Amino acid sequence: MLGIGKLLWFVVLACAACIWITDAVCQDKNRARVSILLATGMHGSTYYHVGLAMASLWTTRLRDAGIRVSAASSEGSMENIEAIRIADADMIIAEDLFCSMAAAGNGLFKGKPLPELRSITALWPDVLQIVIRSDKMHKGTLQDLDGIALATGLPDSGNKYILELLLKSMKNEKPKVRFRPMSNQAAVEALKKGLVDGIDVTGGVPVPLLSSLLQDGKISLGFLEISGAQMEAAREEGWKNVFPTVVPAGSYPGQDKAIHTVGHANLLAVTASLSPEIVYLLTKTLYENLEYLMKVHPACRTMSLEKALDGVNVPLHRGSVRYYKEKKIKVPERLIQ
Template identity: 35%
Template sequence: MTLHSMKLILAATTALGLSSGAATAQAEAADYILATASTGGTYYPVGVALATLVKVKLQPGDGIGMSAISSAGSGENVRLLREDEAQFAIMQGLYGYYAATGTGPLEEAGAQENMRSVSMLWQNVEHFVIDSDLAETGTISDFVGQTGQAMALGRRNSGTIGSNAAILDGFDVDIYEDYELVEGGYGPSAEALQNGQVAGISTPAGVPVGAISQLFAAAGDSVTLLNFDADQIAQADGGRELWTEYTIEAGTYPGQEEAVTTIAQPNFLATQADLPDENVYLITKTIYENLPFLQAIHPATQAMAIEKAIAGLPLPLHPGAIRYYEEVGVEIPDRLRPAE
């Protein structure tokens, strides 16, 4: 996390104050672990903000605390929830789909019956960046064409490498066979591209991504952020109805003079099905009653709104979250209600 983010969290925490609502008898005191991803992306600072919010608002009166930890991302987070090494996790929509269906990298583990959704958080925006000497068209086709090259596409078992594998499979690329993979988090991957150790990287995260900002500030026009055209968007999605068009506006990153059309999938907050309903209710309520706090920490959360809270969720909602949403008038479709 950057020093700027830390200062924002401290300032926002002070503004929130230490008062909590009246203690609820049904709440059970607990200290929860929230799994995020590598520190150079968006999951970690947003996770720290979520955990700080819960600790400040719910620990004094209700005894509910939360701490954010870094991890390898969505793929590992599924395991952390399953093995009770974490009770909450931020996760890509794709991995929620895998968890719900027991498909993809979770085929051997099977459907994750003990996982539930809490809330949609923000869109995970795909940032495919390549050495400018290789950017002939300025589109994802430049990346696809670099078979045999060293590429940094995420840590082993991470959501990053999983989503990159799914996207590039739509272009008949097997990343494990066709590229020389260099494993690492977002910061090390960006440094590897800057230093010429890899030809390209992909860092899906909420805009702006800290590692990408640092890369463009240091490398300038020697690296290129790639576009997707309409046909390429359809190829990348592969019929999942998960990835959609997303515009990274000009000026988002240092030296970015033109808007870039890329793709994005949803991120969401997941939890364990057997957590107390009251605790999940209070956490969900606290998040939506304090959105300005989260939005002051990271711009990715500025898209959060109660109207979008359940959009695109891949797993059934936790009953505690359902209770809050129904209180504020959100209509819950049958597909998001857990089986009795």
């Protein structure tokens, strides 16, 4: 049995511990003054993979500033832009093609502009990658899509729209494709069961989903290439910021030659209502820790402060403008509002 003196001593210690724990909890709550939701992409996508890393980076580095960032999966660019509109997300990763349309209120967003959309930075380029069963390949071009069933991502991912734009730009012998909208994971299962003949994805190279699929090796697959002439035709159709790019040999298991295709810019964007100080800290922290993101995914190796505004057509947030001016990065007048 404990003596009275020892009992009092334990009571004092317990009270002190309770006070310390309560104080620590209060301090922690005070530190997390701002919670930001980042909308990314589907599981298995580059958006999702890097988005999780970004959220972790910001939450860790900006804890003392009271900022916590959470990443959420989504169908992709189109859904993310709508999430900004209805305040379901504060920050998004999305393709510049769709962000530009939304900001200007044209194209798919004609009559429903999103004036509150602001960009922070360009990210890695999104690369169009189409793989089909080897027994369906003949020329290794978009012509091979004729008559096949192709998984094109969920409806709001934008994959189908981009491919339709490319096919529309083809002057002769347009292939007739049976589009099958579905998630990345469902597409893999459908391909394994023979329900689709190929998958159309856009993302930074390598896309985790394709890496896993090709590593598995149970299905013989090949990449389709897109020529410079097809890219120029797509520009004439209105895809002004598309550019030629290459998936380097060895980017995926069993891929022994480079694949010629097209790409376009990705953006990190936010709502204009987010505090300039917060956006400044997000931008600063991102670029001061770029090496961390490069280790998370090879696509981030294409990013640099000098390329931060390449392909950006959406007005910048004031917080980002402040950071770029500090770093002597020239900001075009068209990006300042």
